[in-house]
Amino acid sequence: MSGIRIFMRLTPLLHIRWGLTVAAYICTFGSLVLNLVQPLLFSYLIDNVLIDKKTELLVPTMTIMVGCAIASVLFTLVRGGVFRYLGIRHTLDIRETMLRHLRKIPMPEIEKHGPGKFTALLGMDAAAMGNFVNHVLVELVSQFVVMSVAIIFLLYVDVWLGLMALVSIPLLLYIPILFKRPIERNVQICREHNEEIGTYLYEAIEGSREIRSFGLENWENERNRSLYIALVRASTRETLFRVLSGQIGAFVISMVMILLYWFGTHQVLDGTMTIGMLVASVTYLFNVLNPINAINSFYGELKQSEVALGRIEGFLETPLEAAATVDDLRRTLPFHQQSEIILSCKDVHVSYEGVNILQGLNLQIGRGQRIAFVGRSGSGKSSLFRTVMGFMQITSGEMRLGSKAMEDITRQELNEHISMVFQETHLFRGTIYENIIIGNLSATADEVNEAVRLANLGDLIDSLPDGIQTFIDHKGFQLSGGQRQRIGIARVLLRKPSVLILDEPTSALDRLSEEEVLVALKNLMRGKTTLMATHRLETIKEADLIYVLDKGRVVEAGNHASLMEQSGIYYSMIINSEMEEKEIVAV
């Protein structure tokens, strides 16, 4: 029953390929029925050929038996292949649904949990669903069919033996219910630990540099061990309960079989049953009771599937980011590109899980302006940019982009008008060309070449044997930070946004790389409204307007000259930076 319940919950997430599924089930039942005919044929062989010595029946009976065996093998082959194919397709269906959802939930939700949770969800849990529909469920249905057909055969061979089997079925089915709770609890604990271990393993690989250079191998082993202790305990308990449940079932089956032999032997001795019939009865009783034990042994997998489905459903209920929930009425409001005010904030508050991040932010940015945001670390610069990108939700206040309020803007509109260059560019596995063209998948080869030139990437590409088709491995580890940033800039150049956000795009670079990236950035900024956070004094000084942030609020605003006259936070920051620069030059 719980198998059917899980299947019903799963159907909205799956594309059931009915034709293939029905064909695979027909093969499954065909092979099962052919296997079930075998005991009758054996019984026929013993009673007619061996005991009654009708030797002329030997060859035809054997031929039918061989034919049944061959057909059963063929059916099994087809069903195995089809269910394997469907299992992978169903896993992909669920993964696609989850990925689509992942792209719509607020970014802090993803960042908070880290990769462990999501790799477990998209990997293990999605695969568990494919396995459930095309293995666990198929086995449960098959065992149920074997049991039902075997009962019919058994009742046909001997009514009393059939009734004996019927009486023992509820007893056997009750056994796993006894272990339901502890199995469920331990499966849940195992899943949670696996998720934590997933995050830990990801960190362990990402942190390889630190672990090696600080000689942290023992520390790593200790962490590793402590994580596994709880998993080992829960996993062992779950296995023990499952095995115990299975063994109690096997014991009950043995007892029923002994009883059958007892009654059967007496009936053969009384002459009310033939030896062939006794052999067939024993096989059929086994075929009735064994599936129940098999069903019980699938109980653990069933619970695992239920827990995985619960986690998937929980994830799919995560609320969407505001830009993904704009209703149709607001979606159709025009986005006036000509509006003179590109971004305005009135008393904008942003908080996340009780932490106040932006606290009453007010600002106004005009078309074509270059705006610099400065402030101490943690003053809210990145959070403001992330809010403008729609990655963080506004708690109260009003933010407008062009003529539209933030809550009326769709993700598509945001992506069309605004692009961001991050502190570090993420490169995907693929060629440099592929990593650039994802900025605008409909760009032509000429446009890509132009972006390469403007992003100051020409020399790099000319120096590579495969040029722009050079394959980049994990995160572009073979490229320098500056080269990766310039690929990121080429991407944004292809996109041609009207508003550009630069969040410390050169902060992770040395002076020489920084100069090369700045050439690319200058080309990128041409003709665009630019919001930037940067530590470079020359860039800040050139800005049309500078906003000084502190604790999520604008505390000073103006151009360089006017802010220097105020002798406030900006003044002291500039004086400090200039002193630091002089010290570096002196060294």
Ligand SMILES: Nc1ncnc2c1ncn2[C@@H]1O[C@H](COP(=O)(O)OP(=O)(O)OP(=O)(O)O)[C@@H](O)[C@H]1O
């Ligand atoms: N998702 C979040 N949950 C909780 N606190 C957050 C979150 N994001 C940012 N913060 C907090 O908000 C404050 C502003 O962070 P933000 O990264 O915007 O500062 P910043 O000015 O960009 O700093 P830096 O120059 O160091 O990058 C910090 O105190 C930070 O810890």
